[in-house]
Amino acid sequence: MSLFGFAFKPRRAKTAQTAKDRLQLLLAHERASGAPDIEFLPQLQADLLAVIRKYVKVDDDDVEVKMQREDDVSSLEINVEMPARAKDDAKADAGTDSAKKA
Amino acid sequence: MTTQIKEEAPLGKIIVITSGKGGVGKTTSAAAISAGLAKLGHKTVVIDFDVGLRNLDMIMGCERRVVFDFINVIQGDAKLKQALIKDKRLDTLSILPTSQTRDKDALTQEGVEAVLNELKQEFDYIICDSPAGIERGAQLAMYFADEAVVVTNPEVSSVRDSDRVLGLLASKTRRAESGAAEPVKAQVLLTRHDQGRIDRGEMMTVEDVLEILAVPLLGIIPESQAVLRASNVGTPVILDDPSNASRAYADAVARLTGEDVEMRVGDEPKPGLFQRLFGRSA
Numbered sequence: 001m002s003l004f005g006f007a008f009k010p011r012r013a014k015t016a017q018t019a020k021d022r023l024q025l026l027l028a029h030e031r032a033s034g035a036p037d038i039e040f041l042p043q044l045q046a047d048l049l050a051v052i053r054k055y056v057k058v059d060d061d062d063v064e065v066k067m068q069r070e071d072d073v074s075s076l077e078i079n080v081e082m083p084a085r086a087k088d089d090a091k092a093d094a095g096t097d098s099a100k101k102a
Numbered sequence: 103m104t105t106q107i108k109e110e111a112p113l114g115k116i117i118v119i120t121s122g123k124g125g126v127g128k129t130t131s132a133a134a135i136s137a138g139l140a141k142l143g144h145k146t147v148v149i150d151f152d153v154g155l156r157n158l159d160m161i162m163g164c165e166r167r168v169v170f171d172f173i174n175v176i177q178g179d180a181k182l183k184q185a186l187i188k189d190k191r192l193d194t195l196s197i198l199p200t201s202q203t204r205d206k207d208a209l210t211q212e213g214v215e216a217v218l219n220e221l222k223q224e225f226d227y228i229i230c231d232s233p234a235g236i237e238r239g240a241q242l243a244m245y246f247a248d249e250a251v252v253v254t255n256p257e258v259s260s261v262r263d264s265d266r267v268l269g270l271l272a273s274k275t276r277r278a279e280s281g282a283a284e285p286v287k288a289q290v291l292l293t294r295h296d297q298g299r300i301d302r303g304e305m306m307t308v309e310d311v312l313e314i315l316a317v318p319l320l321g322i323i324p325e326s327q328a329v330l331r332a333s334n335v336g337t338p339v340i341l342d343d344p345s346n347a348s349r350a351y352a353d354a355v356a357r358l359t360g361e362d363v364e365m366r367v368g369d370e371p372k373p374g375l376f377q378r379l380f381g382r383s384a
Contacts, residue, residue: 014303019258020310027265027314 029074041065052080059083112145114222117229117358118247120271122263124234126255127293130329130339131351132231133161135251137338138355140195144226147186149217150200151243152233153208159199162189163336173201176213182220191341196225206238214242236270245275250288251320251358256295256306261314264290268317289320291354296325297369308367321354323347324369 045065052058064079119132129152136148149172150158159165164187170180175198182198189195198217201208221228232243244250250271254264271286272278278285292308299305312319328345332338340351346368356363 016300016303016306016310019306020314023258023261023314026262030262030265031269 041067048078048080056082112222112224113226115227115249116218116222116247117227117249117251118232118244119229119251119253120232120240120244120267121234121253121260122236122240122267123255123260126253126260127323127329128234128253129158129161129231130333131251131253131291131293131323132158132229133338134340134347134351135355135358136227136229137162137189137192137195138340138351139227139229139359140189140192141340142355142359143194144359145194145224146227146229147196147198147221147225148229148231149198149221150231151209151239152231153200153206153239154202154204155233156200156202158197158231159187160336161333162197162338164189164197164199165336168199171199171201172217173203173208175217176208176210182217191337209239209242211242211245215246218246236266240267241270241274244271244286247271247275247286248277249358250286251291252288252315252317253291253293254311254315255293256300256308256311261306261311264315268315289318290315291320291323293323294325295322295367295369297367319365320357321350322365322367323350323354324367 045063048065049058049060049063052063058080062081062083064077064081066077066079068075068077117135119128119135121128129150132148136146140146148158148162150156151172152158153173156168156171159168167187170185172185174180175182175185185198187197187199189197198221218228230243230247233239244267252264252267252271254260268288271288275286276282290312292311295308296305300307308319308322324346326339326345326347328342328347329339332342332347339345339347340355342348350366350368353363353366
């Protein structure tokens with residue numbers, strides 16, 4: 001069967017293996033924690049936002065928290081976008097400061 | 103068909119047919135397994151837990167005989183004996199249909215327990231046909247189970263949901279909560295198996311699925327035209343003999359009763375060479 005199959009059928013990726021690999025990876029994570037490992041992400045994002053705001057002016061959606069699952073490791077990616085306008089504000093502040101000094 | 107006079111007390115074993123995902127063949131399997139057990143002479147009742155979406159009655163072909171239902175019994179509006187429908191083909195088989203009420207709280211744990219206890223006095227096997235999902239109905243269907251048949255298709259979403267359900271069986275059942283010596287005995291029933299697609303690398307193999315779920319295999323039900331044919335006429339597919347699905351269910355039922363039956367893949371006859379070469383896209 002496989003000989004004929006090889007000869008006459010169009011080559012197509014063996015998708016069954018992909019299905020199995022995806023499931024094994026996903027279920028390993030889901031079983032370990034029943035999926036609640038990502039439930040804290042929204043809270044983490046809110047807390048980070050609060051901390052960063054102490055120092056920098058950022059919008060609600062400037063802080064992004066992502067969980068990435070790989071074969072062996074999970075990585076938590078935290079992205080803080082510093083708006084260009086923060087720099088401008090700082091410059092403006094510095095400007096007024098120096099103006100006052102002068 | 104078979105009448106066996108039993109002197110000993112009934113076995114009273116509760117088996118839930120569950121899956122998480124819908125459309126994988128729970129009701130088909132519940133109907134086939136219960137009819138199969140009854141055919142072997144075991145007194146069997148099959149209960150529809152899918153409140154609101156009554157369907158077991160159609161698959162069993164008794165939809166026009168439903169008067170009282172499971173919810174009526176739980177709420178005390180009818181006696182259990184009034185609600186049980188005796189199968190016309192097998193005198194050892196009874197059906198307890200569900201209600202079409204939309205009230206989700208119609209099922210109560212105490213009510214279900216009382217009905218199951220009463221059924222245990224009379225029946226060897228009590229088959230609980232679970233609704234899809236993992237909500238109340240599904241949880242109650244599995245809660246009092248001694249054994250579970252997890253119906254799974256060799257397909258990613260079905261396998262994932264089965265894994266989830268296996269987790270619930272191990273934690274959210276009476277056996278789990280009471281720390282019973284024996285946990286719920288769960289087995290996988292693989293349905294819609296297609297050897298041709300496996301050979302082409304398009305479908306996960308039985309071994310793949312078992313490796314992922316890590317529970318014993320109850321049986322392999324091939325993708326079969328007999329299933330639709332049987333549901334069209336309201337006959338449990340196991341009685342549609344001879345068909346590949348019927349044989350596969352009969353094997354699974356035998357294993358359920360403790361018999362050691364060799365696992366076989368009874369797929370539909372493979373297409374001929376001509377069809378394989380030119381008919382694949384069809």
